[in-house]
Amino acid sequence: MIRVMLGLGARAAVVLAGTAFATFALLWHAPGDPALAIALARFDAQVPPEVVEQIRAQAGLNAGFWSAFQAWIGPLLTGDFGRSSVTGREIWPDLVTAASYTFPLALAGLAIGLALSIPLAIIATRRPGGWLDRGAVALASLGAAIPTYWLGLLLILLFAVQLGWLPAMGARTPVHIVLPALTLGLGVAASLTRILRSGILEARSQAFLPAFRRRGVTPNDIERAHVAPHAAVPVVTVIGLELAFLLEGAVILEVIFARPGLGTFLVNAISTRDFPAVQAVVIVAAVIFVCVNLLIDLIYRVLDPRIGEHDA
Amino acid sequence: MRPPKLADPTMLSVDAISVKRGQATTLNNVSFTLGAGKTLAVVGESGAGKSTLIAAILGLVKCASGHVAWAGSPVSQCRPTLVMQEPRSAFNPRLPLEHAIREPLKAKKIALDTARLKSLCERLDIAPDLLARRPSEISIGQAQRMGILRALIAAPPLVLFDEPLSALDAVTQKRTAQMIADLQSQQQFAALIVTHDLGYAAAFADHIAVLRAGQIEEYAPAESFIEAPQTAYGHALRDAAFALGALERAA
Amino acid sequence: MTITLFGLSATRSGRPILHPTDITIEPGARVGLVGASGSGKSTLGHTLIDALRAQGTTVAHVPQSPDEALDPLRSMGFHWREAERALHLAPNPARQAKLFEALNISGANLRKRPWGWSRGMQQRFVIAMALIGTPDLLVMDEPTSALDPVVAAQTMDLLDRYLADRHTALLLITHDLGLAARRVSRLLVMAQGQVVEDAPTLQMLAQPQTKQAQALCAHRNWRTLPC
Numbered sequence: 105m106i107r108v109m110l111g112l113g114a115r116a117a118v119v120l121a122g123t124a125f126a127t128f129a130l131l132w133h134a135p136g137d138p139a140l141a142i143a144l145a146r147f148d149a150q151v152p153p154e155v156v157e158q159i160r161a162q163a164g165l166n167a168g169f170w171s172a173f174q175a176w177i178g179p180l181l182t183g184d185f186g187r188s189s190v191t192g193r194e195i196w197p198d199l200v201t202a203a204s205y206t207f208p209l210a211l212a213g214l215a216i217g218l219a220l221s222i223p224l225a226i227i228a229t230r231r232p233g234g235w236l237d238r239g240a241v242a243l244a245s246l247g248a249a250i251p252t253y254w255l256g257l258l259l260i261l262l263f264a265v266q267l268g269w270l271p272a273m274g275a276r277t278p279v280h281i282v283l284p285a286l287t288l289g290l291g292v293a294a295s296l297t298r299i300l301r302s303g304i305l306e307a308r309s310q311a312f313l314p315a316f317r318r319r320g321v322t323p324n325d326i327e328r329a330h331v332a333p334h335a336a337v338p339v340v341t342v343i344g345l346e347l348a349f350l351l352e353g354a355v356i357l358e359v360i361f362a363r364p365g366l367g368t369f370l371v372n373a374i375s376t377r378d379f380p381a382v383q384a385v386v387i388v389a390a391v392i393f394v395c396v397n398l399l400i401d402l403i404y405r406v407l408d409p410r411i412g413e414h415d416a
Numbered sequence: 417m418r419p420p421k422l423a424d425p426t427m428l429s430v431d432a433i434s435v436k437r438g439q440a441t442t443l444n445n446v447s448f449t450l451g452a453g454k455t456l457a458v459v460g461e462s463g464a465g466k467s468t469l470i471a472a473i474l475g476l477v478k479c480a481s482g483h484v485a486w487a488g489s490p491v492s493q494c495r496p497t498l499v500m501q502e503p504r505s506a507f508n509p510r511l512p513l514e515h516a517i518r519e520p521l522k523a524k525k526i527a528l529d530t531a532r533l534k535s536l537c538e539r540l541d542i543a544p545d546l547l548a549r550r551p552s553e554i555s556i557g558q559a560q561r562m563g564i565l566r567a568l569i570a571a572p573p574l575v576l577f578d579e580p581l582s583a584l585d586a587v588t589q590k591r592t593a594q595m596i597a598d599l600q601s602q603q604q605f606a607a608l609i610v611t612h613d614l615g616y617a618a619a620f621a622d623h624i625a626v627l628r629a630g631q632i633e634e635y636a637p638a639e640s641f642i643e644a645p646q647t648a649y650g651h652a653l654r655d656a657a658f659a660l661g662a663l664e665r666a667a
Numbered sequence: 668m669t670i671t672l673f674g675l676s677a678t679r680s681g682r683p684i685l686h687p688t689d690i691t692i693e694p695g696a697r698v699g700l701v702g703a704s705g706s707g708k709s710t711l712g713h714t715l716i717d718a719l720r721a722q723g724t725t726v727a728h729v730p731q732s733p734d735e736a737l738d739p740l741r742s743m744g745f746h747w748r749e750a751e752r753a754l755h756l757a758p759n760p761a762r763q764a765k766l767f768e769a770l771n772i773s774g775a776n777l778r779k780r781p782w783g784w785s786r787g788m789q790q791r792f793v794i795a796m797a798l799i800g801t802p803d804l805l806v807m808d809e810p811t812s813a814l815d816p817v818v819a820a821q822t823m824d825l826l827d828r829y830l831a832d833r834h835t836a837l838l839l840i841t842h843d844l845g846l847a848a849r850r851v852s853r854l855l856v857m858a859q860g861q862v863v864e865d866a867p868t869l870q871m872l873a874q875p876q877t878k879q880a881q882a883l884c885a886h887r888n889w890r891t892l893p894c
Contacts, residue, residue: 310738312737315728318720330738333741587703653816656817659823659824660846664891
């Protein structure tokens with residue numbers, strides 16, 4: 105088990121190192137002059153070239169690629185994300201504030217997704233091929249095909265504009281989270297329902313189940329003890345993949361719903377060419393991904409101990 | 417058709433091979449020889465290393481030590497073929513079986529010998545129209561005979577059989593075994609048969625090798641092995657074959 | 668109690684795969700059901716089990732391979748408790764110990780999942796589980812073909828010994844007449860979804876009447892091959 109953990113840890117480290125380098129290299133080689141962009145953002149006016157040069161020196165942009173990379177990665181390894189090259193503020197506290205808006209949104213989205221998809225999948229698989237099943241599959245396909253931002257706008261039109269039940273913009277009160285979370289949750293539910301449905305059907309077609317029926321085990325006990333655990337395994341994988349969707353969806357929805365959060369933070373940082381801030385968001389996202397995937401790997405081994413037998 | 421080669425006692429020589437998988441040793445210092453036209457049956461429980469032995473002879477796994485040769489040169493030069501356990505999955509389900517017969521010939525750039533195909537079909541009781549069907553449209557017994565046809569079409573001097581009968585029912589097993597034996601006596605290929613069925617081994621092999629935990633525990637002519645196994649495990653195997661009705665005790 | 672069933676039949680997608688069949692099995696009898704693959708012998712086994720269960724006769728089933736009888740995610744102990752519950756029996760350690768001893772799996776770790784045991788032990792566990800309720804009939808479908816011969820022979824010997832003085836009848840379904848001949852006193856031969864011959868083992872071996880029975884007898888074992 106310890107060897108497995110070490111292996112997983114090493115894999116995570118490689119992914120993080122690769123992400124850090126790729127982000128930095130991409131931003132460095134992106135077209136346009138970052139110093140000019142920073143100057144524009146900072147002063148909101150045309151500035152003389154010597155000011156631009158001064159900013160370039162301050163931000164370490166006139167050094168070569170490698171020395172700039174070292175100047176960035178060194179402090180990062182000690183947990184120091186540096187300062188914004190636009191506002192000069194420390195990035196970390198702003199990042200934490202942003203995350204404190206995004207994480208509840210993502211988790212609420214996941215919770216809504218699970219709360220909708222589990223009952224839907226169970227109802228759908230009660231009679232496979234029946235009209236309930238076909239309806240659920242059609243609904244899920246539709247849900248997966250609708251882009252998040254469009255669904256968000258539709259929900260705003262319905263609940264905020266037409267009915268006036270829910271607030272659409274900002275994050276002043278806890279109620280403000282309902283619409284974006286619902287938007288996100290519907291998208292998650294769409295893909296989870298399909299996976300759960302096929303997971304349950306596959307678990308029900310396992311070769312050993314007829315023997316349990318002949319042994320006299322009741323259908324309810326079979327569903328609970330022998331179908332549900334097998335159906336849960338693929339769902340765990342998909343939740344890991346959903347995380348990508350959740351973060352990506354949250355980024356877009358924060359812009360649509362004018363909520364503060366990692367998405368808004370990232371969009372602002374990109375538009376102002378605030379390199380350190382962009383890199384910070386990407387690194388944090390990568391760390392979250394890697395951690396969740398590690399967690400999923402471990403949950404996997406608990407749910408189905410046959411996984412990982414070979415590395416042990 | 418090649419003339420039968422006689423009195424060539426050591427064509428396949430397996431010389432002290434060991435195979436490691438991770439830290440475990442799956443084959444340990446295995447040696448034997450096999451002559452043209454002869455049959456060696458390798459028996460043993462699952463996990464004994466029977467399949468690894470086949471893979472090692474075909475060069476599909478690397479030997480940690482020892483070597484395998486056919487008439488003094490690498491085995492791959494004699495183009496050995498393999499008959500697999502699960503006959504249907506050995507064919508592409510979407511293509512007619514004829515394609516599967518021709519494909520290995522194409523890879524080896526050998527023209528199809530239609531006279532040979534016809535004679536093999538006759539001997540294997542394969543009606544010519546079966547060749548146009550797909551694997552799912554023939555019985556499992558027919559599929560296994562088709563596998564044998566494919567293995568023999570290019571007249572290889574060495575044919576390996578990995579549990580060739582275990583997917584078949586009892587009557588089909590015995591008919592198929594008989595066909596393999598007839599073809600062998602006509603074409604004089606060397607046959608290495610991996611099986612868990614000692615009854616089959618006793619009836620058709622010249623020699624029996626008992627493989628256990630990666631080692632050859634006993635190696636003897638088939639008759640003398642059945643008469644008097646020399647090891648405790650050999651005894652257990654033989655008695656099991658009696659208890660399961662695969663062998664009949666000599667009256 | 669003698670088991671008697673009339674007119675068992677089965678169809679698959681409209682085609683009959685089991686023609687109406689009557690079957691009688693005496694208490695404690697050893698009956699072999701033999702036939703080529705696709706002859707309908709497993710279908711008869713399953714139909715028989717369902718009909719007997721509906722009738723209230725206790726019947727247990729041992730499938731060909733332990734993979735078809737055990738959930739890989741559940742512990743052996745869970746399987747055992749579940750089987751007891753299904754028969755409405757209270758947990759009884761003495762009964763469990765006796766069955767485990769009879770099938771030579773005493774002392775094995777019940778907290779492990781099936782794949783933590785050898786296949787031979789798994790199969791013996793499945794047989795022990797089938798015997799929990801002392802059924803009137805035990806149906807075994809190719810019980811040895813997934814096992815190594817030494818283990819298979821041991822398993823059949825252990826079962827023979829356990830059943831020797833009990834009323835539980837055994838129906839052994841197999842394609843291998845050689846195996847059946849060693850274990851049963853009466854043979855049923857199946858072909859094309861019908862029982863074509865029904866006779867005591869020795870009589871069948873000596874004078875098979877139908878073409879199918881003759882083929883099975885002629886190919887009974889490797890030494891009796893007509894070559």
